[in-house]
Amino acid sequence: xxxxxxxxxxxxxxxxxxxxxxxxxxxxxxxxxxxxxxxxxxxxxxxxxxxxxxxxxxxxxxxxxxxxxxxxxxxxxxxxxxxxxxxxxxxxxxxxxxxxx
Numbered sequence: 001x002x003x004x005x006x007x008x009x010x011x012x013x014x015x016x017x018x019x020x021x022x023x024x025x026x027x028x029x030x031x032x033x034x035x036x037x038x039x040x041x042x043x044x045x046x047x048x049x050x051x052x053x054x055x056x057x058x059x060x061x062x063x064x065x066x067x068x069x070x071x072x073x074x075x076x077x078x079x080x081x082x083x084x085x086x087x088x089x090x091x092x093x094x095x096x097x098x099x100x101x
Contacts, residue, residue: 029056
């Protein structure tokens with residue numbers, strides 16, 4: 001289903017939409033974004049996508065790696081991503097150190 005901006009504005013709060021996720025993680029992100037936009041105090045929002053992704057990705061990677069007992073192959077399977085992609089992200093967030101060649 002595709003929602004127009006008008007539809008989303010006129011949707012009652014009790015009716016779930018793509019703007020109103022129903023799981024705990026989505027609710028936390030929605031609440032954080034609502035606070036972010038409220039706290040802008042007239043400033044123009046910028047780089048919201050990258051900010052949200054970085055805010056969510058690092059703790060997600062940390063927790064999944066813990067769940068996998070530090071096993072990157074297993075963590076990649078849990079995440080549904082390629083192990084090389086996981087390794088790149090772990091290095092990017094400095095969650096692991098590059099091993100010497």
